[in-house]
Amino acid sequence: MSTPASSRVATSPGSAGAGLLRVLPWLLLGLLLLVPATLSPFYVTLLNYIGLYAMVALGLVLLTGVGGLTSFGQGAFVGLGAYTTAVLSTSETLPGWMAWAGGSPWLALVIGLVLTAVIAVVLGSLTLKLSGHYLPLGTIAWGISLYFLFGTMEVLGGHTGLTGIPPISLFGWELNEGGEIFYLIWAFLLVAILTTSNLLDSREGRAIRALKGGRVMAESMGVDTSRSRMIIFVIAALHAAASGWLYAHMQRFVNPTPFGLHIGIEFLFMAVVGGAGHVWGAVIGAAVITILKQWLQDLLPALFGASGNFEVIVFGVMMVIILQRAPNGLWPILTHWWPDANAKRKVDAGAAPLPRREMPKAGEVLLSAIDVTRKFGGLVANNKMNLSVAAGEILALIGPNGAGKSTMFNQVSGVDTPTSGEVLFRGQDVAGKTSREVARMGMSRTFQHVRLLADMSVLENVAIGTHMRGSKSVLPAAWRLDRAEEARLLAEAARQIERVGLAEHMFDAAGSLALGQQRILEIARALCSDPCLLLLDEPAAGLRYREKQILGDLLKKLRGEGMAILLVEHDMDFVMGLVDRVVVMEFGEKIAEGLPEEVQKNPAVLEAYLGGVA
Ligand code: ADP
Ligand code: MG
Secondary structure (H helix, E strand, C coil): CCCCHHHHCCCCCCHHHHHHHHHHHHHHHHHHHHHHHHCCHHHHHHHHHHHHHHHHHHHHHHHHHHCCCCCCCHHHHHHHHHHHHHHHHHCCCCCHHHHHHCCCHHHHHHHHHHHHHHHHHHHHHHHCCCCCCHHHHHHHHHHHHHHHHHHHCHHHCCCCCECCCCCCEECCEECCCHHHHHHHHHHHHHHHHHHHHHHHCCHHHHHHHCCCCCHHHHHHCCCCHHHHHHHHHHHHHHHHHHHHHHHHHHHCCECCHHHCHHHHHHHHHHHHHHCCCCHHHHHHHHHHHHHHHHHHHHHHHHHHCCCCCCHHHHHHHHHHHHHHHCCCCCHHHHHCCCCCHHHHCCCCCCCCCCCCCCCCCCCCEEEEEEEEEEEECCEEEEEEEEEEEECCCEEEEECCCCCCHHHHHHHHCCCCCCCEEEEEECCEECCCCCHHHHHHHCEEECCCCCCCCCCCEHHHHHHHHHHHHCCCCHHHHHCCCCHHHHHHHHHHHHHHHHHCCCHHHCCCEHHHCCHHHHHHHHHHHHHCCCCCEEEEECCCCCCCHHHHHHHHHHHHHHHHCCCEEEEEECCHHHHCCCCCEEEEEECCEEEEEECHHHHHHCHHHHHHHHHHHC
C-alpha cells in the first residue's frame, strides 16, 4: 500500500530546524520593536533605508528571481509613489476637481497605488511582450523617461523638488521622528513579505513559479502565463510605490535624484545578492548593499585619497563574483541547513474531492483527425492523415524518425494548425484553439522532453495540473483565504501521484527523480486536469526496460479506467502488447493501420522500419 501523504509530515528530519524557522519571525519582530529605543539615530535611519529598499527588492524577487523578468526601472515606480503623495499632501492649490484628494497621506497612498497599477498595466502591456534582452531594455527606457518627467514637470518642482511634505499620522500619532516611522516602514515590509510568500505558496504562486522555464508546460495545463507575468509586474510596481510613499514622508521632501536608473540597478543588485528567488533574500540583499555602500563611501575615498563614487566599481566587481560563485545569492547559503519547506507541507487527504467532468462512455470516439495536411513550405510533413481515438482505447502513432509523428501530434493537440483538413475533439474543432482552451476541453498532454520545475517538489509540480480546477487568485492567496480550495487542489495532486505510483516521492524535488519517474510525474500532472484524452509524445524514449514496463502497466490501468490515450512512439517493441490499435506513418502519410500483430507483419511497415536501418 502506498504511504498516506499526511503521515509523512511528523517524521520529517530536521524538525529542530523547522522549529527555529517558526520562532525566528517572532524573534525578529521582538528585536525590531526594540530598535528605536536602543540604537542611535544613525542606525535607526540606516534600518529605515534597509526596510525601504528591501520592499522594492522584494518586488524584484518576485518579478526577476521567481518570474524571470528583469527590470531596471523600479526606481521610477518608487518615484511615482513618492511624487504622488508629495504633490497631493503639499499643494493647497489643487484644482477644484481634485481638492478631495489633498491633505491626507493615507488617501495619497491609495491614489498613488491605483495610479501605479494603471501605469504598470500600460507599461506592462507594452514591454512584457518583448522577449530576451528587449524587456530589460524596455524597462531602462521607461525608467529614464519617468525620471526625466519628474525633473522637468513644473508642478513636481523640477530638479529642486518638493518640500514641506507632512508626516504620516497614525490614529492621531504623528510619525515625525525616524524612530517613529521606523515602525511603519517595517510593518509594511513584514506584511509585504508575508503576503508575497503566501502568494508564492498557492495556486497562483505555482503559475508564477512556472514562468521561468515552464511557460509552454503551464499554458498546456491551462495557465494564462501572460496574465501571470502582468500580475507580478504590477505587484512589483506596487511594492516600489509603497516604498516611495514611505520615503517621501520620512524625508519630508522629494527630488528626482533617488529615483533614477542607477538606483534601479542597485535594487536589482540587492535582489540578486540576497537571493533572487527568496523573499527573505530581499532583506538580506538590501541590508548587505546598504551597509556596504555606507561603509565603502567612507572607506574608499580615504583609501584612494580622493573623493568619488568608488563604491560603484566595487559593486560591479562584487556583482560579477556573486553571479559566478553564488548565482542564487546569499540566502540559500545562509539557510542550506534548514529543512526544505516542502517537508513540512501537509496534504489533507480528507479534503473534498474536486468536481469532475462527465466522462464519455467506453467506445465513444473522442478525437478524429480528418484529412489533415500540414505543409512547411514545399515539405509535406502530414499528408491527408486520418485517425481516431475512442474512450478506453490506446492508439499508437508510430513511424521512423522524420515520418511526421510530432507534426501530427501538434495538429491534434492544437499547438499547430493544419494547412487543410480538420481535427475534432468531442465534436468541437481544435484548430485555432490555444493550448489553454484545448486543455479545458479535456485533452491533456505530456512532453517529448520532460518539462518540469526541477527545484519544486513532485507534489507542487503535479499540482500545476490542477490549475484549471481552482479559481482563487492573488488577493485570497496573499491573505490565506484560499486554504480550503488549496487543500482540495493538493489533495487531488496527491491522489494522482498515488494513482501513478509515485507516492513515496511526493515531497522530493522533481529534478531528483529518474527519467522514467519524471515521465510518470508528467502523466500525473496531466491527469490532474481531469482529462478524458491523454496525449503522450514518445513516453518511452530514453527509458530503461524496467521503467518501460512500469509505464506500460500504468497506461493499461488508465485505459481500464476509461481513459483514451494517444501515444506517439518511435519504439515498436514498447507499443506491441500494450496498445489496441496502431497507425503507422512514413514520409508524412499513413502506410498502415490495425491491430499491433497485424501491423507488425505488414510488408510496407517492415520495409519502412527495416529499410531505414539497412
Ligand atoms: P517525427 O516526429 O516523426 O520524427 P516530425 O513531425 O518531427 O517527425 O517531422 C516530419 C518532417 O517535417 C521532418 O522532415 C521535419 O524536418 C519537418 N518539420 C517538422 N516541423 C517543421 C517545421 N516547423 N518547419 C519545417 N519543417 C518541419
Ligand atoms: Mg518526433
